[in-house]
Amino acid sequence: MSGKENLSLGEFATAARRQRPAAGLALDHAGDASLAAPQTAPAPSAAEDTGKGETSSEASKALRQMKRARMKGANHFVNVNLDRDMKRRLKLASFNMETSMQALMEKAIRQYLDANGF
DSSP states (O other): OOTTOOOOGGGSOOOOOOOOOOHHHHHHHHOOHHHHSOOOOOOOOHHHHHHHHHHHHHHHHHHHHHHHHHHHTOOOOOOOOOOHHHHHHHHHHHHHTTSOHHHHHHHHHHHHHHHTTO
């Protein structure tokens, strides 16, 4: 089919829509008047609304405290951009000392901070 040909909506085969039974017809067939009564949920009272608000604020407070407790023991990361030579030297040092590059960086930072009184 070329780009110049146009198709109309009538050329596409579509399925007919299903007809939904009307609410009145379904109730007539049921024959039970108790089913015809509308069922509504009771409206919440003002006391229940304030109870929900207190519960949600207590829940959010507990969630914040839990997150703080979890973060106390968590590690915090720092990214450092190194040039190729520095990275090569760090990798060689970690290989020769049989330790990780991270351990060497931590030791170097700790030494620097201690030397400068931080």
